[in-house]
Amino acid sequence: MQTRARLDGEEWVVDGQKVWTSNAHLSDWVFVLARTEPGSQRHHGLSFLLVPLDQEGVEVRPIEQLTGGSEFNEVFLTGARTGADLVVGEPGRGWAVAMGLLGFERGVSTLGQTVGFGRELDGVVARARANGSIDDPVVRDRLARLKVELSAIRSFALRALALVEGGQDSAAGGGAGSIFKLAWAGWHRRLGEVAMDVAGAEGLVTRGYGGPDGGYDLDEHQRLFLFSRADTIYGGSDEVQRNILAERVLELPREPKGP
Missing domain, CATH: 1.20.140.10 (Butyryl-CoA Dehydrogenase, subunit A, domain 3)
Incomplete structure (x- = not known):
């Protein structure tokens, strides 16, 4: 898990990459599994965040498929932000x-x-x-x-x-x-x-x-x-x-x- 997020006041700041994101080019929101506890390892210290895609710091790159379409995408997050309350479950327990x-x-x-x-x-x-x-x-x-x-x-x-x-x-x-x-x-x-x-x-x-x-x-x-x-x-x-x-x-x- 390379994607990380840190709390900055009332928002999470997310940096990382999400690959094979279905229909990201058509979506308004994406879920991101990010490491929110520095120093944690494996499946510990991860949080399941909901992140809006229509913002600076988010880039969606379609991946061309054999069919010629691009249902899958890469999503690059560079200082992307989302509300501190937009976490599913408890922070640090996103793996479950x-x-x-x-x-x-x-x-x-x-x-x-x-x-x-x-x-x-x-x-x-x-x-x-x-x-x-x-x-x-x-x-x-x-x-x-x-x-x-x-x-x-x-x-x-x-x-x-x-x-x-x-x-x-x-x-x-x-x-x-x-x-x-x-x-x-x-x-x-x-x-x-x-x-x-x-x-x-x-x-x-x-x-x-x-x-x-x-x-x-x-x-x-x-x-x-x-x-x-x-x-x-x-x-x-x-x-x-x-x-x-x-x-x-x-x-x-x-x-x-x-x-």
């Missing part, structure tokens, strides 16, 4: 807030996302029917598997939501969030791969270059394939999720650190 947020992001909050997944799957099936690839038994089997798996993922999310509503933090402490992240991220990535197989030769070419944003002119399934390559990385990579389950749920020895 951040972990709770990540657990929710990986688990229950993606319930709505499964609706979009269903629409994308329907679009791939419709294309398979239109170009005749649905008649290939291998393609048909892969599409059927995706449909069954999506139903299981949706049921898992509903169960997790019910547990949270019942007072059990299944999204974080029990490892359910990590299991769910592995499930839906892998599923979406496989959907993108099947979409390309269904598209066939059409999936290998674009309609041109230099659209409104200067990027590739991709169709919906090309964009799905390229974007879904990131699903197993953002929100915590698959490797991170497996380490969480191994160490915190199965209580296996920690992975040895490199030299």
